[in-house]
Amino acid sequence: xxxxxxxxxxxxxxxxxxxxxxxxxxxxxxxxxxxxxxxxQAPVLVIYxxxxxxxxxxxxxxxxxxxxxxxxxxxGAQAEDEADYYCNSRDSSGNHLNWVFGGGTKLTVL
Amino acid sequence: EVQLVESGxxxxxxxxxxxxxxxxxxxxxxxxxxxxxxxxxxxxxxWVGFIRSKAYGGTTEYAASVKGRFTISRDDSKSIAYxxxxxxxxxxxxxxxxxxxxxxxxxxxxxxxxxxxxVSS
Numbered sequence: 001x002x003x004x005x006x007x008x009x010x011x012x013x014x015x016x017x018x019x020x021x022x023x024x025x026x027x028x029x030x031x032x033x034x035x036x037x038x039x040x041q042a043p044v045l046v047i048y049x050x051x052x053x054x055x056x057x058x059x060x061x062x063x064x065x066x067x068x069x070x071x072x073x074x075x076g077a078q079a080e081d082e083a084d085y086y087c088n089s090r091d092s093s094g095n096h097l098n099w100v101f102g103g104g105t106k107l108t109v110l
Numbered sequence: 111e112v113q114l115v116e117s118g119x120x121x122x123x124x125x126x127x128x129x130x131x132x133x134x135x136x137x138x139x140x141x142x143x144x145x146x147x148x149x150x151x152x153x154x155x156x157w158v159g160f161i162r163s164k165a166y167g168g169t170t171e172y173a174a175s176v177k178g179r180f181t182i183s184r185d186d187s188k189s190i191a192y193x194x195x196x197x198x199x200x201x202x203x204x205x206x207x208x209x210x211x212x213x214x215x216x217x218x219x220x221x222x223x224x225x226x227x228x229v230s231s
Contacts, residue, residue, distance in 0.1 A: 033217035035155070042207055042224055043147075043155065048217035086155050090216050097171045099145070099157040099216070 002026045002093040004102035006086075011108040012077045020072045020105045022087035029096075030089040032070035034063060037084045037104075046085075047072055074107075082109045112136035112220055114208045119225030122198055130193040130225055132208030140164060140186035143211040145218060146193050148204035156204075160211065161191065176202075198229045 004024040012018035022032050031050060035043035045054050047063035060075045070089075074081055087102040118130040132144065145160035159172035161182045170182050181194040191208060205226050209218035 030216060035218075037155075042221040043218075044221070045217055045219050048215060048219070054219060088155070088157070088218075098173060099160075101147075101155040101157060104154040 006102040006105045009106045017075045022070045026089045026092040029092040032087045034072045035086045114222035116222040116225040119227045121228045127196045132191040134189040139189035144191040145209045147207045150204040
C-alpha cells in the first residue's frame with residue numbers, strides 16, 4: 001500500500017496562519033480529506049474533496065492540493081484548533097479500493 | 111441527529127474472537143457505505159475495511175493487516191454494521207471507530223465515539 005507523510009508536529013501563534021501538509025503518491029490521483037481529533041474524542045471531518053467544509057466547520061479551515069502534496073490551512077488559528085490532524089485518501093496502489101491515513105500532525109497553538 | 115454508536119468492545123485473549131456493532135440513526139443507513147477505522151493507544155488512525163451499500167453489491171474490502179481475519183457485514187433492516195474479528199492478535203488492541211462514507215465521496219463524514227478492544231492474555 002502507499003503512504004501519506006505528515007510532519008509530526010507544527011506550532012502556530014494565536015491568530016496566525018498555519019499550513020499542515022500531507023505528501024504521497026496517492027494524492028496525484030485522489031483528493032485528501034482532513035480530520036481533526038482532540039484528546040479523548042473521535043475524529044471530525046474538516047475538509048474533503050477539492051476544498052469543501054462540512055456544515056459547522058469554520059471557514060478559517062481550507063484545503064488545497066498540488067502534485068503529490070495536499071495542504072490544510074488554518075487562517076487565524078484559535079486556541080480551540082489545537083488538536084491532532086490527519087489526512088487520508090484512497091490508496092492508488094493496487095486496486096484503488098482501499099484507503100490510507102497519514103501519521104498525523106500535532107498542532108500546538110501558542 | 112445523525113449518529114453512530116459502537117458497542118461490543120472489551121478484553122479478549124489472543125486467538126479468540128469478538129464482534130463489534132455500529133448502530134446508526136438519523137439517516138437512511140442502507141444508502142451509505144460504512145467503514146471501520148482503528149487507533150492503537152497513542153498512535154495514529156488506521157483504515158480497517160469497508161462495506162458498500164446494497165445498491166453497489168454490499169461487497170467488502172479490507173486492509174492487508176486484517177484480511178482473512180476480520181469480516182464486515184451489515185443489516186440494513188436494523189441499521190447496524192458489524193465487524194467480526196477472529197484470530198485476534200495483541201497488535202489489534204485499539205479503539206475501533208465506525209464511520210459513514212457519503213455517496214460520490216471518499217471522505218468519512220460521520221464517526222462514532224469508538225469502542226475499545228484490548229487483546230491480552
